[in-house]
Amino acid sequence: MEKTIGFIGCGNMAQAILGGILKADIVDRSAVMTSARTAATRKEVEKKFQVECTEDNLAVAGFSDVLFLSIKPDQYEKVIAEIKDEIKEDVIIVTIAAGITLDWMEARFGKAVKVVRTMPNTPSLVGEGMTAYCVNDRLTHKELNEVYTILGSFGKAESVEESLMDAIPAVSGSSPAYVFMFIEALADGAVLQGIPRKQAYKMAAQAVLGAAKMVLETGTHPGELKDAVCSPGGATIEAVAALEKNGFKGSILAAMEACGRKSTSLGG
Numbered sequence: 001m002e003k004t005i006g007f008i009g010c011g012n013m014a015q016a017i018l019g020g021i022l023k024a025d026i027v028d029r030s031a032v033m034t035s036a037r038t039a040a041t042r043k044e045v046e047k048k049f050q051v052e053c054t055e056d057n058l059a060v061a062g063f064s065d066v067l068f069l070s071i072k073p074d075q076y077e078k079v080i081a082e083i084k085d086e087i088k089e090d091v092i093i094v095t096i097a098a099g100i101t102l103d104w105m106e107a108r109f110g111k112a113v114k115v116v117r118t119m120p121n122t123p124s125l126v127g128e129g130m131t132a133y134c135v136n137d138r139l140t141h142k143e144l145n146e147v148y149t150i151l152g153s154f155g156k157a158e159s160v161e162e163s164l165m166d167a168i169p170a171v172s173g174s175s176p177a178y179v180f181m182f183i184e185a186l187a188d189g190a191v192l193q194g195i196p197r198k199q200a201y202k203m204a205a206q207a208v209l210g211a212a213k214m215v216l217e218t219g220t221h222p223g224e225l226k227d228a229v230c231s232p233g234g235a236t237i238e239a240v241a242a243l244e245k246n247g248f249k250g251s252i253l254a255a256m257e258a259c260g261r262k263s264t265s266l267g268g
């Protein structure tokens with residue numbers, strides 16, 4: 001791809017996207033520029049990814065055809081005020097922040113800017129991200145395709161109505177955190193039963209990966225896949241019963257409700 005890509009803010013999420021984009025090889029490293037606040041992060045990014053990481057947000061703004069604002073929501077107002085007169089005329093601004101709307105972005109830039117609102121997740125680093133996105137009406141058909149190419153280069157990309165964007169962190173933006181907790185818990189349980197720690201993580205993570213792949217590749221209802229694991233009178237149904245007694249599904253739904261509430265409020 002011909003476009004230059006910039007990241008203002010290069011923490012956990014930007015590094016995951018950057019890693020995924022570089023792995024997919026859709027742009028040359030010389031076509032990427034990043035910025036971060038501290039010297040420690042700048043050094044880390046340059047070492048890990050061999051791309052430029054500067055303290056100068058204006059330099060990234062002036063360089064980028066596609067500009068990811070990958071700072072935390074509370075930095076958006078300040079950073080947009082800083083860069084708005086330096087961005088390229090046809091730049092595509094990509095927000096990855098929870099709660100920040102397309103209209104809010106355009107109002108802060110104070111002019112007609114092309115904005116893509118996304119909610120990615122950290123598995124982007126290994127090319128297995130899930131990014132939900134919506135756009136304002138200023139992008140051309142060609143630009144929409146370019147956006148899809150970039151977002152699809154580090155995982156799956158799904159276009160959704162903006163009204164659904166605040167619900168996305170709970171299901172895919174934040175959910176890797178709960179899945180990591182689940183893997184950690186599975187591994188702890190394995191260690192409790194005498195399995196060495198290293199093998200326990202491998203077995204737990206592979207079971208989660210395999211189960212996820214079955215859902216995606218067979219299209220079979222997850223309940224039916226669960227039923228197929230539960231031999232009548234067997235061991236699995238004992239585990240399922242114990243999980244339900246402890247409110248497994250209910251606790252996940254409650255966690256997602258809390259996540260959704262907070263996501264909406266982060267936009268201010």
Ligand SMILES: NC(=O)C1=CN([C@@H]2O[C@H](COP(=O)(O)OP(=O)(O)OC[C@H]3O[C@@H](n4cnc5c(N)ncnc54)[C@H](OP(=O)(O)O)[C@@H]3O)[C@@H](O)[C@H]2O)C=CC1
Nearest residue numbers: 009010011012013036037038041070071072073097098120
């Ligand atoms: N983490 C995740 O899984 C996900 C995060 N997001 C969104 O991604 C965004 C970033 O979150 P996350 O990566 O977790 O946060 P981090 O704290 O890891 O990263 C924030 C980055 O912004 C940099 N930064 C802070 N202030 C400025 C500034 N004024 N100018 C330039 N750079 C600045 C920080 O620099 P330094 O490192 O030097 O302090 C850091 O590199 C948020 O909006 C969040 O909603 C979305 C989906 C998933």
Ligand SMILES: O=C(O)[C@@H]1CCC=N1
Nearest residue numbers: 097098169173174266
């Ligand atoms: O915790 C957060 O606010 C961000 C949004 C989704 C994942 N991390």
